[in-house]
Amino acid sequence: MIRALYDWTIRLADHPRALWALGAVSFVESSFFPIPPDVLMIPMIIARPSRAWLIATVALVTSVLGGLFGYFIGAVLWDAVGQPILEFYGKTDAAGVFSERFNHYGAWAVLIAGITPFPFKVITIVSGWTGLSLPVFIISAIVARGFRFFIVAGLLWKFGAPIRDFIERRLGLMFTVFMLLLIGGFALVKYL
16 A cells, blocks of 8 residues: 555656645645645655756745745734644644743744744744744745755755665655654644
8 A cells, every 4th residue: 555655656746737736735734734745845856856956946935935824824814723723733822821932032943843843834823923023934934944855855866766765665664754753743743
């Protein structure tokens, strides 16, 4: 089953509309969707290493735009949309205390969440809710997401063939590691 899903993802990654799909996933992941864009980005680069930089750029631009939408949710739609999303992640109680200190360390929060498996959407929404300076938010998001996506793209571009071989020979292990990182990111949100 995992092999069939992997093969399907690799075929999808080479589809003419794959960049559009990556852009859509990257946008919604930064504002409310739980699945990170790496799910599409990594197979896309493995399938077509020559497009690594274009793929990373699409992920970066759409992720920052999605982050701005998350910021908008927090700033304008907090009661209707933002609060239910934070309730889903179990963060509403901590949000009040968090907002008092957030703007002081907001740039660092955006940087850390943008690079790590921590759900970026939580930080984008809280940034809008607490009124973090928009220029600080945008610059931090560009630096963090650019670092994350271009490091992945660079490693896959440089070492793509051996990495693809490694992934394909250890598909079950790679799937397990990915799921542990994803679940770990959500658990981290729950207990912070």
